[in-house]
Amino acid sequence: MARTPQLSEAAGLFALTPVGEEAPPGHLGHRDRLRRKLLDAGPDALADYELLELLLFFAILRRDTKPVSKAMVERFGSFANVLAAPPEALKEVEGVGDAAVAVIKAAQAAALRLLRAEATEKPVLNNWDRLTAYLQAAMARDSIEQFRILFLDTKNRLIADEAQARGTVNHTPVYPREVVKRALELGATALILVHNHPSGDPTPSRADIEMTAEVKAAAGVMGIIVHDHLIVGNGRHLSFRREGLL
Structure with a gap:
């Protein structure tokens, strides 16, 4: 019987999580370690694909985001290029759907708003x-x-x-x-x-x-x-x- 999608509380509007699906072994531990690396060592300690992984945690809850992140950085060349890529191009990467695109575009918008605020503060x-x-x-x-x-x-x-x-x-x-x-x-x-x-x-x-x-x-x-x-x-x-x- 097909499982009914259910909106995940952790992801809000960014992901649909199948009921009853279990996270793969080591999956959650890897995410915790990557979050801790960001908090302890700062963003400069993260490779481009790792920073992208952190974003995709909010969109892809039940699978390893590392292969997807690496594929995107390889396809577009850098973290910045991934953020700026058109949605249609992003979705050509296997594993990237509307939820992942929404998170990436939200990150791009946040970065641009910060830069714009700094540019126009005087x-x-x-x-x-x-x-x-x-x-x-x-x-x-x-x-x-x-x-x-x-x-x-x-x-x-x-x-x-x-x-x-x-x-x-x-x-x-x-x-x-x-x-x-x-x-x-x-x-x-x-x-x-x-x-x-x-x-x-x-x-x-x-x-x-x-x-x-x-x-x-x-x-x-x-x-x-x-x-x-x-x-x-x-x-x-x-x-x-x-x-x-x-």
């Missing part, structure tokens, strides 16, 4: 390293080009961080009139433009340079300053202002 122009670290985490590993805008007030504090468009692997349509319209709606007096290059190379294209000039001109008519345009690649970025392109 005027962004005075917090440039943290800002670029946040943008790297948010955009560098995306396989599709996206364009986002940081809207700033008169003291260069962040009002809003919004994705304006998503395109293809090498192009995102941007409409200067819509950018300015949104800035006026938010009461922004300055902007930082940001987009990613999925290729990893942040070198601007001719279209990037022309689009930036158009946005700057349209914003200038309304008294809105474009502080910079950042192109984010994998592990590096390019500043239009620093390169004399703005």
Whole structure:
């Protein structure tokens, strides 16, 4: 007779546990040892697959998570790349279902919120390293080009961080009139433009340079300053202002 799935109290909404299924020998002991390693030695003592194992404990209750974790790190290359991977790609790894994807995406969201809070705790122009670290985490590993805008007030504090468009692997349509319209709606007096290059190379294209000039001109008519345009690649970025392109 088929066993009826029952929602596990330990996992909340993250897993369905079959009634009566027993954990394999040594399974719980391994989990306890890994938790203790984290608490006693700190996260730097854990390999990428071990850190991923700890996350998967909340989603996969009744089986060994080490093979799944190792397979994911091998497939995507690192713990960070696993967090950033699209849900459909994650589920191509054997043993990864909706519960595991939910936990991984929750961890990614938590990391991004922490980085964003640190980047915007003071005027962004005075917090440039943290800002670029946040943008790297948010955009560098995306396989599709996206364009986002940081809207700033008169003291260069962040009002809003919004994705304006998503395109293809090498192009995102941007409409200067819509950018300015949104800035006026938010009461922004300055902007930082940001987009990613999925290729990893942040070198601007001719279209990037022309689009930036158009946005700057349209914003200038309304008294809105474009502080910079950042192109984010994998592990590096390019500043239009620093390169004399703005």
